[in-house]
Amino acid sequence: MKLTFYDSVSLFADLADEWDLLLAESSANRVFSSYVWQTTWWEAYQPGQIWALAARDDNGTLQGIAPWFLCGRDPQALKVSQIGCVDVTDYLEVIVRKGQEEAVFTAFAEYIAAHTELYNILELCNIPESSPMLAWLPDLMRARALSCVQEIQDVCPVILLPDAWEDYVNSLDKKNRHELRRKLRRAGLVTWYIVGPDHDIEAEMERFFTLMRSSSSLKAEFLEDPHHAAFFSAVTPKLLEQRWLQLAFLMIGGKPAATYLNFIIGERVMVYNSGHNPDLSNYSPGIVLLARLIEYAIEHSYRTFDFLRGDEAYKYDLGGRDTQVYSLTIRAGAQD
Known part of the structure; x- marks a missing residue:
């Protein structure tokens, strides 16, 4: 995998024609990770500075996007989060083509471990329980001497129709x-x-x-x-x-x-x-x-009627059953 690190909105211009094509072939295929949602959210909130990764294979085909950003304007904080996190977005993932998870997540983990000077902490929110992020990132981070804490953040009740x-x-x-x-x-x-x-x-x-x-x-x-x-x-x-x-x-x-x-x-x-x-x-x-x-x-x-985040009673009255949403907190230092 060849990685490109983005620290500006050129991320969106460079990947505009490929973003949703990749999304459609990933487990992250939800509105919240779409090009429209991500770019519009960024334009509306302007919450910091782009801090993102894109992975291409040897043929130049886009295989993964980590659409992240540095929160706030404090150069000392260096907290990385996901574009869209937290309030108006219910699910967020790294966008990875199905079948390429191991190669893409390994490449991203190696970059994160090798560039600890670029961040103090990665706080990744709103990750659905089915996301390959949960299957791959914690072990890959820990294998590279980084701490990775996985916690339940919320529930999303769903009806299987x-x-x-x-x-x-x-x-x-x-x-x-x-x-x-x-x-x-x-x-x-x-x-x-x-x-x-x-x-x-x-x-x-x-x-x-x-x-x-x-x-x-x-x-x-x-x-x-x-x-x-x-x-x-x-x-x-x-x-x-x-x-x-x-x-x-x-x-x-x-x-x-x-x-x-x-x-x-x-x-x-x-x-x-x-x-x-x-x-x-x-x-x-x-x-x-x-x-x-x-x-x-x-x-x-x-097939699925998804009530999204929150445990309001009416969701269960109408037949909702909980699925979990997680956060991942990654930082250099001692193992968790």
Whole structure:
């Protein structure tokens, strides 16, 4: 493997045509590691300085990207993290072509061990339990006299979807099955839609933000940060163009009652953020819309309905089962 170290945004220009092609052939094939997400996040937050690695084979074919950065502006801190870490991104990985994991991770580990003057600590977040990062990096780091601590960071409840809606409903325990059916009956005849290319995405996003703000003070406070608002406004039309965005609204009596902003890539639906109208909360609009989206996912042969990070009760009421998300902390020095 031939490695290139990047310390500037030339990373994005150099790899623009190859990034998502590699992503599609890796285990990291999620929206959060896409070129659109990574570049838009970087432009919105400007959190430090690029500190990234790219690996090519002898034929010049891109085989791996470690899209990392130095946090902050303090030259003494030298803390490396992943682009996108932590708050608005749920999964992050080193992007490695399947079948090339050993060669790429070995090359990255050798570079990290040989250049300890370039960092004090690597704090890598939001790593899904299935990531080859967890299978390869800890042992490779320790073999090179670096400390590598692996810890559970959070949980991501997921539903493995069956082939039919009734099979899904029947998979719930008796109490939750009864509650779901009761809420769907109480809501009555409601309408809902998914935003498509014929919609005005700016207007639909403003409707989404309005419902998100009204649903909780924490969400309203989150959106007061101009970086967050700028990021979401910039990234959503790009994701819609890629057909990775699923923005859905439930209407009751002609009024927006609930919304979900999800991502779809491959056979996975990822439930990213939501909002609801508190004046219509007696209809349980959020649960009703989620149920319709689960039914839609089953009808369209998606296999996984992923609630992303967090252990909120409704995720388990709807059948979610925990998967783990990990962090890796790497530093030169004594073995852990």
